[in-house]
Amino acid sequence: MKQYICDQCRCLIDGHRYSVRIELQSIPEPAPITEADLDQDSLDQIADEIAMMDSTADFHLPENRTKKMALDLCPACARKYEKDPLGRESRNRFPISPN
Numbered sequence: 268m269k270q271y272i273c274d275q276c277r278c279l280i281d282g283h284r285y286s287v288r289i290e291l292q293s294i295p296e297p298a299p300i301t302e303a304d305l306d307q308d309s310l311d312q313i314a315d316e317i318a319m320m321d322s323t324a325d326f327h328l329p330e331n332r333t334k335k336m337a338l339d340l341c342p343a344c345a346r347k348y349e350k351d352p353l354g355r356e357s358r359n360r361f362p363i364s365p366n
Contacts, residue, residue: 275344285345287338 271280340348350356
């Protein structure tokens with residue numbers, strides 16, 4: 268039988284477990300389109316760039332990786348996660364003196 272350990276509290280999960288799946292994506296902001304962009308002949312520009320390349324190995328796309336994570340939680344930690352998924356309430360906050 269496979270045993271699972273809670274990724275939050277590190278206790279052995281007996282019986283019912285919860286799975287949390289998180290996907291982190293980089294979403295770049297598109298550049299605004301100007302009148303000058305509309306006036307350009309894009310096909311000529313693309314053809315010029317392809318002609319300048321010696322091979323396709325020189326072509327690099329910007330890195331927009333997606334990171335996926337999976338967590339196993341015990342029932343108690345799953346309830347805490349459901350109430351506060353980003354952990355904002357559980358962070359230690361120090362009172363700031365008005366002085």
